[in-house]
Amino acid sequence: MSKYSTEELSAMVEPTRYHRKLFVDEDIFDLEMERIYGRAWIYIGHESQVKNPGDYVTTRIGVKNPVVMVRDGNGKDIHVLHNRCGHKGATVVNRECGNVTRFRCNFHGWTFRTDGKLVGTPHATGYQDCGFDRNNPQYNMPGVSRQGEYRGFIFASLSEEGPELETFLGEVKSSFDNMVERSPEGRLELVGKGFRYVKNSNWKAFMDNLDDAMHPMVTHQSVGEACEDYLREMGEVSDPKLKKIVEILNPFISSYEFFDEMGVTTCAYGNGWTGGEASIHSEYDEIPGYRKLLVEAYGEEKARRILSVNRHNTIVYPCMTLKGAIQNIRVVRPVSVNKSIIESYSFRPVGAPEELLQRNILYSNLVNSPASLVGNDDAEMYERLQLGLQDEAGDWMDTHRYLNRDKEVKPGVFTAPGTSDLSFRNMYKAWKEYMMQEAA
């Protein structure tokens, strides 16, 4: 029995505010893992991580579900399996990545095919005439309830029910499309290792922040000022390396008007994005030769369209965000009510000039690293939320900005000025929808 009734949970999200308990109450966190992370489409990995038969990577869904994504021995299929031995229940795969012919549990030596089917139990005579049936699926490493793929990105859901992946992604498919099409070959490859930044805050602090266009000019004011101070001392900036740094850091302190102009868009299931043609990424210098490669690949008109989409953060609720213009994704792995790990991965747009990837890497180092001047201040503000929200002196977090200014541009798709709280309202509407459904 849940500590909170659906009525109580429902009362914690109102049209223009949500309750502090969502950030500090452990029971609510446990319920979220069950009802949100246990149901929604959760990002697992990218196909380029498991190119060859037997390649695998491990991760987890929510807190309690270790999984392994593996390329089948046949070289074609990709499986997402619960990382659990069908024998006594130990995790079977314990490296972050690797390659296998079969998975072998190190406890009692049971072996499994790459599709999870049990194939070997040592000293099998002990299982004769005792009613043991090795073909009973309970002994396999079971596949997740549902898995899906969109343009090379693999998702899994622990629930049999719910929308198909493409229905769930809906309009945000276009953000994935743009990211993939930034490669002249329409192909992305994950680059090596990613950051894993431990933030001492609830997972929703990160999600809320993504399309919160009222914070950069305040939270990141110091970064812009530090740049400006230095540039003033330097006089004119001719060094191309410094130009690239400034080009990335300075837009963080763009004006309120700039962020309003950039706009915010939301759609179903809590998803959406900020920015459009304009964003903090739209004024980057053109990489020599890049446009030409895109024109050759896609034609003039489509190449122009691809390069004109410069969205800021696209939200795939509850677990990830992507930036098409710089081929980066970040994934939230909740740890506890006040701890989360934010993973950040850069992708190589195959066929594009190396300089493009190098700028993406520079961006990531500057913004997503645990030592980032930008990210450190976000992490600090999330932590302050955790501190302040414990206090019962006030119960609510406010989301009034630009209420009633939304425009429905397509059925279920809304836009508003960029500094609107529309994205917050949209995510907490989804939160409520997930949380109101009790276990089946």
Next chain:
Amino acid sequence: MTSVVTSLPELKEIEDFLYLEASYLDRADLDNWLDLYTEDCTYWMPLDEDQDDPLNHASIMYENRDLMEIRKRNLKNQWAPSKHYKVRSTHIISNIRIQDRCEVSGDCTVTSQFLALMRYKTNHLFGGAYRHELKRVDDSYRIRYKRVTLVDCDAPLETIIMYL
């Protein structure tokens, strides 16, 4: 004209220089610290233990003088929320070895191991390997390149607020 084995006086001099650098870091004194670096310096904290490419693969920090100057100014900016707390640390450097030294210029490459206990809101323990490329300047050195390979460079990491 390089030699791996060096005499004791040179080693002592280099040790003193590394200790001086560490003392500035201990006090988060980036003004004096940055003065120890050359104009064309690189400070690199890779994300992967054996990483050899800083351009096509993410790094915890990969900074040139410009970025270090910006970071230094950011540290003092009153509007940086993450910088509202005192940062203090104690660096212990050991296993100092001169890997390479040019007899003509006096430039050398030095490796060492370090442990740093850093107070930033709570205590954080960092450890790993240093690699310094030192340029001989008058009777001292300047740092042209420093690589800091953390033992847990590719593990989940909390905020790293200060150079190590």
